[in-house]
Amino acid sequence: MKGKATAVFLAISSLAALNAQAYDGSRYEANADIKMDRAKAIALKAYPGTIVEESLEKRHGRLHYAFDIRAHHVTHEVQVDASSGKVLQNSRETEEDDD
Amino acid sequence: MKRGTTSERAIYGRVYRVLHWGMAFLVISALALMEFKGFLPKGKLKHELVYLHMQAGLLVFSLFWIRLCWRMMRPVPPITPQPSPMQKKAATLMHAVLYLMMALIPALGVLALQSKGKAVDFLGFHLPVLLDEDKWLPYALPIRNFHELAGDLLIGLILFHAAAAMLHHLYWRDDALKRMLPGFEHDMKEHQ
Ligand code: HEM
Numbered sequence: 601m602k603g604k605a606t607a608v609f610l611a612i613s614s615l616a617a618l619n620a621q622a623y624d625g626s627r628y629e630a631n632a633d634i635k636m637d638r639a640k641a642i643a644l645k646a647y648p649g650t651i652v653e654e655s656l657e658k659r660h661g662r663l664h665y666a667f668d669i670r671a672h673h674v675t676h677e678v679q680v681d682a683s684s685g686k687v688l689q690n691s692r693e694t695e696e697d698d699d
Numbered sequence: 700m701k702r703g704t705t706s707e708r709a710i711y712g713r714v715y716r717v718l719h720w721g722m723a724f725l726v727i728s729a730l731a732l733m734e735f736k737g738f739l740p741k742g743k744l745k746h747e748l749v750y751l752h753m754q755a756g757l758l759v760f761s762l763f764w765i766r767l768c769w770r771m772m773r774p775v776p777p778i779t780p781q782p783s784p785m786q787k788k789a790a791t792l793m794h795a796v797l798y799l800m801m802a803l804i805p806a807l808g809v810l811a812l813q814s815k816g817k818a819v820d821f822l823g824f825h826l827p828v829l830l831d832e833d834k835w836l837p838y839a840l841p842i843r844n845f846h847e848l849a850g851d852l853l854i855g856l857i858l859f860h861a862a863a864a865m866l867h868h869l870y871w872r873d874d875a876l877k878r879m880l881p882g883f884e885h886d887m888k889e890h891q
Contacts, residue, residue, distance in 0.1 A: 670816065673832070
């Protein structure tokens, strides 16, 4: 019985682990030319501060990284194209894209 | 093992059962809102879902303390027929972890937001700020990741907990599950 229960527990925990991701959208990472570390560096150059949210998102078939970067009590949403590395957006976060 | 007679058998008190199922509903709602959120584009609706998520989680956090007191003050009705000592130990450990998660996860949720300078509302009131953003900003993302990881782990724990309840009921055929259900007050003594 002990063995069976352990097996069930391991199976369920690994399901939970699969559901957990390194960051939101990391399942797309293999398809992104620019990797997270590069994208972060680009975003921080566009708006120096502390990254408080990071994700890889797909819109209209294209991938982009989205960061919330906070500096001096102001948060910017900075988006970086995942294939060209271009900064797509760098503007003050609105109430709605806030979480 | 001899089956207990009606008079020896007992179920959880009504208050504890309501707390159990009420909080189960709130925790599952909090989790479901987050899973559902993933399918939505950024915008007002998504924002509302996250707000509801926080309110459900904060209700869990509040009820947790009442439940903990209740649990510590009342005897736990025994299971008939009795499980093995190993099973009892495993169950106690599992329940302790579930209790820990009910307090830890919502607390991390609040701290994740406060550390990046966000005010957190509960039922229309601002919660006191526990972490000053000027000091804690670098930890905002790690705290948030920890919150999410613990939440994902909780999904596994809940599934395991529910599977164990079903095993007790269907396979071992004891009264572990019945103790937590409504409708058995007549043939089993209710622990107040
Ligand atoms: C029962 C309590 C709670 C559980 C089980 C829970 C669980 C989770 C999970 C699993 C996620 C990750 C969703 C994902 O993978 O994208 C999440 C995200 C989040 N939680 Fe909680 N949480 C709880 C309470 C709270 C509380 C009390 C707050 C704050 C007051 C909070 C704030 C957040 C925030 C801000 C996010 C990120 C939302 C986003 O991605 O936009 N949570 N929570």
